[in-house]
Amino acid sequence: MLGASGYAGRELCALILDHPELVLAFATANEQRGARARIGRHTIEFSATESARLGDAALVFSALPHGTSKEWIARARDAGARAVDLSADLRPGNGCEGIPYGLTELSREQVRNAPLVSNPGCYPTSILTALAPLFARDLVADDCPIVIDAASGVTGAGNSPKRELLFAEVADDYRAYGFSDGTGNVHRHLREMRAVAESLGCAADLVFTPHLLPVARGILATMTVTLRAPIQGETLTPWRATYAGERFIELVDEPPTLRDVVHRNVVRIAAMPLAGTRRPTLLVLSAIDNLVKGAAGQALQNANLMLGLEEAAGLPS
Amino acid sequence: MLGASGYAGRELCALILDHPELVLAFATANEQRGARARIGRHTIEFSATESARLGDAALVFSALPHGTSKEWIARARDAGARAVDLSADLRPGNGCEGIPYGLTELSREQVRNAPLVSNPGCYPTSILTALAPLFARDLVADDCPIVIDAASGVTGAGNSPKRELLFAEVADDYRAYGFSDGTGNVHRHLREMRAVAESLGCAADLVFTPHLLPVARGILATMTVTLRAPIQGETLTPWRATYAGERFIELVDEPPTLRDVVHRNVVRIAAMPLAGTRRPTLLVLSAIDNLVKGAAGQALQNANLMLGLEEAAGLPS
Amino acid sequence: MLGASGYAGRELCALILDHPELVLAFATANEQRGARARIGRHTIEFSATESARLGDAALVFSALPHGTSKEWIARARDAGARAVDLSADLRPGNGCEGIPYGLTELSREQVRNAPLVSNPGCYPTSILTALAPLFARDLVADDCPIVIDAASGVTGAGNSPKRELLFAEVADDYRAYGFSDGTGNVHRHLREMRAVAESLGCAADLVFTPHLLPVARGILATMTVTLRAPIQGETLTPWRATYAGERFIELVDEPPTLRDVVHRNVVRIAAMPLAGTRRPTLLVLSAIDNLVKGAAGQALQNANLMLGLEEAAGLPS
């Protein structure tokens, strides 16, 4: 595990430590090297990234910062290890196509036995998993944007000490942030989502506004979609078709909430038609734990497939 | 003050008690009649609604429950009092047109010296104030919906003891609620907003998804609007034109947050074009305190106008 | 399970549903009978208490309200079932001595194979477990009070819808409550603690002030104890002696926090001498999850012993 001191890194260490088949070979954290961290019942010691014996690991996870991770993934591969990159470095839309993108339920066959997988961002996991069944059936009108408003707990912003993430700044507040602006500066996750959505057949524009919630964990995405035509029969039909038998996808009739999903490796999805509009309009809601299905859990799910293990091994559902 | 024990009622009592010109004649709360409540430095005693001497008041505020308020407003009018109704009973879209609708900055002349005003809902105040300049200039494309996702603190749901509003249920959670569904059951505030938006010249569909935040106060509305054409010049130009000189409207370049507006009688608005879409798309954000500009503050602002007082008297800015 | 709809009841149902040896025979909740509740991955249906087939169960848990529980425990016993009472009805200090009191680590032999156990309150679990080693070694001066200030998350107050437990009332606040007053009205948990402390050899007065925290779960107890003489050697020595080998007792050098213990069946304890006082004074801190070690977890720990199962079966550590 490279980059083990952040929230996603710790979550992944915890999952590995309780995994029935895996052993944690090393956990690096340059700034905290030598420090001990309690992770659940376990205590680990962080080592320097440089000292990691990459070749000793069957599989290397990297949760290093964006920009840094790429190089270490290359070193791990050179040392003969498989690798899962939790950073944005190798994701679609960031100039690095062709590497299997581990939105597991949608790309299981590419992930299985792959030597290297790029793990999706937390927002994209929540949003693309929820929208993919509409793309697959070409249900989306292409002349109106798909409007995505999403809200995330603060662990999504990492644990670097920044003033705007202090308790006294975040509590009792709620804000939009990091949205694309007129200068062409588009949120990293939006680039990722647009690239993947296009590859899944989406011809509509995606617009995306993330918000910061005064909670530690969880993402709720609220998606408004103009349809070509109303969905016939039960609204969830496209999702039931795409995700039949998937244990980590939960299709529900009630709006999903953060509480339903925290500490679990699931995406929970609801969909309902909106009333009183001239064109058929659908509300799609999806919730995940940003640190589990949105990061460490999905990374482990992918690793299980890459190593030929039981896909659900060590994952909290 | 009729219906003084809820969050909006108490907020309004507090404002009246500190008002330089007004005196609180009575504060009714049937279920708590006889009880004393501390409101800031003051202590008031709740009386029964039946015992209110409506004719003794120059102006009667009602924050009685929806459905009940209408009758008491009629009684107050019969007794010769002017009245401001904070309930939904007399608002547009609820079958009761023709009564001045107190979105103050947009209907100041109808409110001034009116005998009766219907005070807007909290969501409509936040949303319609923010969208009106686009309607006034006919900037909105009419073939895509205006997508409104909004999040409110829990005081917006009142202070009746309901299990789903308990601390242990709301904390650490976030959820969509009360949205319109396929059966034609549309949120009360959406009916109100559609009726008013149409009267303001909006031809596009409005869709609206409210969410419940784990905070006590504040509303943030996130609105995505497809435009007929990009706004020329500075994006805020339409708002600067509509709201020139308005002391309770704040136009800002940074995304507004709850912290900026709580305990203040303001609407804070930002607007910015979104990048990477084929059609010009605008993000509009607005924030209010749901109990102040979204209820008690605006009610007092309207009352000041009705009584010929200084519009800002007794209002926290 | 009798009284399954409260927070402790649900927590216990969840533990039973995931227990390797136990099966949930019924879950009663009179007011919600017929309703379905999602508990983790499981869905259960509440039945009426009257309809519970008590004789079918090997062991009956009751989390019925104080005052009501006693009668149902008697019925369960008459029907031949063992029973664990989570209410206060059968606890020491409440007029009902002689029944094994399930502070497990201190009364394991009385609990093992007992037909009936009274499960301790949450505050007493946290506090008595932490103080017992001092009593056992007669270290406490008897002319000064043991001062216990404790703070609990709101699930300790149950999930009945009361106005003072609404999110908007509890958030951003902190208060002392339910303390004994001059009229002789002493908190139920204090009576329980005084009775048990005396039985453990304590001759000092206990004073106790509980506080309500704006968090969902967890208790932290802060205890200040005047000692007969300073503890020789390492401060934690008395605790290490009393709790050697106990897997659910964690003795630590750093002050324990709620985060360390939530969702776990442990008591975490620290002790440190205070500086600058003329008499030797000790600070003892202990933290538990009020719903786990403070209620459902300890109830299951006791049940495991009563049934001759592995003591830790089904318990999250």
Place this chain on the structure above:
Amino acid sequence: MLGASGYAGRELCALILDHPELVLAFATANEQRGARARIGRHTIEFSATESARLGDAALVFSALPHGTSKEWIARARDAGARAVDLSADLRPGNGCEGIPYGLTELSREQVRNAPLVSNPGCYPTSILTALAPLFARDLVADDCPIVIDAASGVTGAGNSPKRELLFAEVADDYRAYGFSDGTGNVHRHLREMRAVAESLGCAADLVFTPHLLPVARGILATMTVTLRAPIQGETLTPWRATYAGERFIELVDEPPTLRDVVHRNVVRIAAMPLAGTRRPTLLVLSAIDNLVKGAAGQALQNANLMLGLEEAAGLPS
């Protein structure tokens, strides 16, 4: 205003900006010099501390860091300005006796017209104001400690970006911190309290355990005091005698809560005898806003007296 960018500094700038008689001459913040900050309706620009024209100000407030403040206070005095030091540098118990200590209600005559005042810490303000009436009447037994457990919102820890103050670390948690330990390292506020308590006639030991609350503002202190003899008559009699006519001291029968005092320059105090103890034991509770009466508000209250202004000018009650 020197050191204007912290929470107390900003609070004091806001009070000065709204003060009827004072003008904010400068607001320094070395690390943020040149930056603009919105404070309520106002926008200020931080300047470098070195550039402050100390001689232009009638009175200089310093909220510079402990250790740094002392030197700048000396420079301000040399330049002919009066000064209020909000840091710990000049407080009793920190090696710097003889300077008027601005616990206003207890030292009004020393503060009035003084050229220099040391402003008390937030905990000492809450605690000493509540205990002083007991010291004044010699009611406290001297052979048992006065046990003080107090809990503070996180703004008490300042706004430097530290990992342990991040939202995701503080939310849902509660912890004791900074307590005196066996090595003789005593909390700075405890040294201050012991020195002042002794000067007020207290012969008992003070022990003090502060805790960190997951709220932004407010302190609640819970004090358990062994008395020489029960208080005759109404328990609050000593307080009513000491604080007759004080507008910023509120004596109440119900336990005070944070909500009662935030954003207000008051100390709210309750006292009640505890039942079931052999020696007379009193519980004293006091609540303040740590940034107002615990810092900026009391600093301004002192400044008003120093300058011969109305004591309450510009203070929120």
